[in-house]
Amino acid sequence: MKKITLLFTLMISINLCVGQVIDVHLHSYTDDIYHGGHPHPAGNIPSPPTAEAHLDRTIELMDSLNIDYAVISNSIKANEKWMEADDRFIPGYGANTEMIPVDEFEELIKNGKIKVFGEIGSSYEGVTLANPIYKPYLEICNKYGLPVMYHTGPPNPGSKSKAKRVFKGDPALIEDVIATYPDLKICLQHAGASFWENAVLLMAYYPNVYADLGVLLWVSPLTQEMAVDFLKRCKKYGILKKVMFGSDQMVWPESIKISINYLNSLDFLTEEEKRMILYENARKFLGLMD
Ligand SMILES: [Zn+2]
Numbered sequence: 001m002k003k004i005t006l007l008f009t010l011m012i013s014i015n016l017c018v019g020q021v022i023d024v025h026l027h028s029y030t031d032d033i034y035h036g037g038h039p040h041p042a043g044n045i046p047s048p049p050t051a052e053a054h055l056d057r058t059i060e061l062m063d064s065l066n067i068d069y070a071v072i073s074n075s076i077k078a079n080e081k082w083m084e085a086d087d088r089f090i091p092g093y094g095a096n097t098e099m100i101p102v103d104e105f106e107e108l109i110k111n112g113k114i115k116v117f118g119e120i121g122s123s124y125e126g127v128t129l130a131n132p133i134y135k136p137y138l139e140i141c142n143k144y145g146l147p148v149m150y151h152t153g154p155p156n157p158g159s160k161s162k163a164k165r166v167f168k169g170d171p172a173l174i175e176d177v178i179a180t181y182p183d184l185k186i187c188l189q190h191a192g193a194s195f196w197e198n199a200v201l202l203m204a205y206y207p208n209v210y211a212d213l214g215v216l217l218w219v220s221p222l223t224q225e226m227a228v229d230f231l232k233r234c235k236k237y238g239i240l241k242k243v244m245f246g247s248d249q250m251v252w253p254e255s256i257k258i259s260i261n262y263l264n265s266l267d268f269l270t271e272e273e274k275r276m277i278l279y280e281n282a283r284k285f286l287g288l289m290d
Pocket residue numbers: 025027119248
């Protein structure tokens with residue numbers, strides 16, 4: 001009996017990580033912007049000592065976890081470095097309020113060096129995506145059908161920015177942008193976090209609004225509780241088809257695995273729903289359909 005239980009447990013734990021995955025929320029690094037090398041307090045998650053080791057470990061995990069694609073963002077240089085190392089990376093242009101000129105932005109889209117606009121972390125600078133500075137960039141995204149990925153929820157409290165504001169992370173504040181561009185696909189990253197109910201409402205009301213689970217699945221028991229509440233409400237509203245897996249591992253690659261396993265452990269989701277979240281929904285959002 002014990003043997004059978006052991007075998008069954010083994011099958012489940014193998015199963016936890018073998019389905020195809022798309023991680024829509026990673027960050028790329030070069031040495032000058034890498035801030036790892038110290039474990040994350042949540043479960044003492046290790047962080048590789050250098051940008052190089054971090055990239056290597058991320059690729060190793062992508063292989064073992066069956067991750068077909070991953071959206072990365074940070075500087076253009078960091079993205080280029082990662083894309084040279086592995087062709088599964090999809091480049092996002094990470095921005096707060098300081099951005100490259102609009103014509104350069106458009107040129108990089110034409111050259112395939114930007115395929116997603118985001119992560120946009122405007123709440124770190126105390127503004128939202130509805131700020132007029134983003135309008136010309138959104139117009140271009142709309143023109144080229146480029147998906148937009150926007151940080152929602154409070155900014156990371158560890159950020160040194162004095163301009164950061166908790167309530168600028170409420171997705172309700174960007175409703176005008178969502179309504180102005182009905183064909184522009186917008187992902188509310190971290191699923192609104194503390195503002196998850198507003199994220200659900202926007203997703204239910206507007207066809208162009210999606211969400212990723214971001215850090216919710218691994219960063220603390222509180223965020224995991226938000227993820228569960230958010231997912232249950234999405235299931236009730238019939239909008240799980242717009243929820244995507246994104247780990248936002250930052251400098252802690254092991255959190256990708258922790259997040260996938262946590263999602264797979266949620267028994268109120270069917271296997272099909274888990275597959276949608278881990279893979280299918282992102283294919284649609286990113287335009288990777290055959
Ligand atoms: Zn992020």
